[in-house]
Amino acid sequence: MQRYSVIPGHHARELVLLKGGPCAWGRCAFCDYIRDNSTDELLCDRVNASVLARVTGQTGQLEVINSGSVFELTPGTMAALRRVVEQKQIKKLYFECHWSYRHRLQEVRDYFGVPIVFKCGIETFDDDFRNRVLKKGIVYDDLQEVRRYFDSVCLLVGIQGQTKEMLDRDVKILLEHFPLGCINVFCENSTDVRADAQLAQWFCQKYAHLQNDPRIDFLTDNTDFGVG
Numbered sequence: 001m002q003r004y005s006v007i008p009g010h011h012a013r014e015l016v017l018l019k020g021g022p023c024a025w026g027r028c029a030f031c032d033y034i035r036d037n038s039t040d041e042l043l044c045d046r047v048n049a050s051v052l053a054r055v056t057g058q059t060g061q062l063e064v065i066n067s068g069s070v071f072e073l074t075p076g077t078m079a080a081l082r083r084v085v086e087q088k089q090i091k092k093l094y095f096e097c098h099w100s101y102r103h104r105l106q107e108v109r110d111y112f113g114v115p116i117v118f119k120c121g122i123e124t125f126d127d128d129f130r131n132r133v134l135k136k137g138i139v140y141d142d143l144q145e146v147r148r149y150f151d152s153v154c155l156l157v158g159i160q161g162q163t164k165e166m167l168d169r170d171v172k173i174l175l176e177h178f179p180l181g182c183i184n185v186f187c188e189n190s191t192d193v194r195a196d197a198q199l200a201q202w203f204c205q206k207y208a209h210l211q212n213d214p215r216i217d218f219l220t221d222n223t224d225f226g227v228g
């Protein structure tokens, strides 16, 4: 498994895929990458130490993903990560975090002492599709509530059951309300969720310009970040 890469572009950053404890939510219908989770803290720390040793600080920015949320990294890995931030002079961190941890984000800011971009896997702003079909467990009253906690949201596109109208609305909301975002074209995996290849093709053509939008990471394959 590839666990380190460097993402070029406007928000150039190193990226590490760390091994964390079980995703506290763990119920998203399309997700099978929680198989990388482990309750063996020593194993997690050992794997993560070798990954973190590759961080050079070359861009001053580091994104950390862990098939879950930052809160599921072990204490040992968090300490190792903080040492890397100090030693490699990392000026900005990116973490993924499930909605259920939204009230605890300040703990992470305080721990690292550098600006942090928290990314939330909203997947779609269609409440019914997000929660009934994708089983994300993300319920909010209005978009301002989401924006209050998260600078960046991730969209998942090209799933059977999604419509063009739904995806148009998702992109519109992302661009109008959030400074940063990530768009992932769904790739079939071991779950029962099926891709809609035609819809994905339509989306990639219509929104090809977003590949060059500095606000957006546009991933047409789930290994486009160079990890996984």
Ligand code: SF4
Residues within 6 Å of the ligand: 023, 024, 025, 026, 027, 028, 031, 032, 033, 034, 067, 068, 069, 098, 121
């Ligand atoms: S919150 Fe993320 S890691 Fe956890 S089940 Fe959902 S998609 Fe997978």
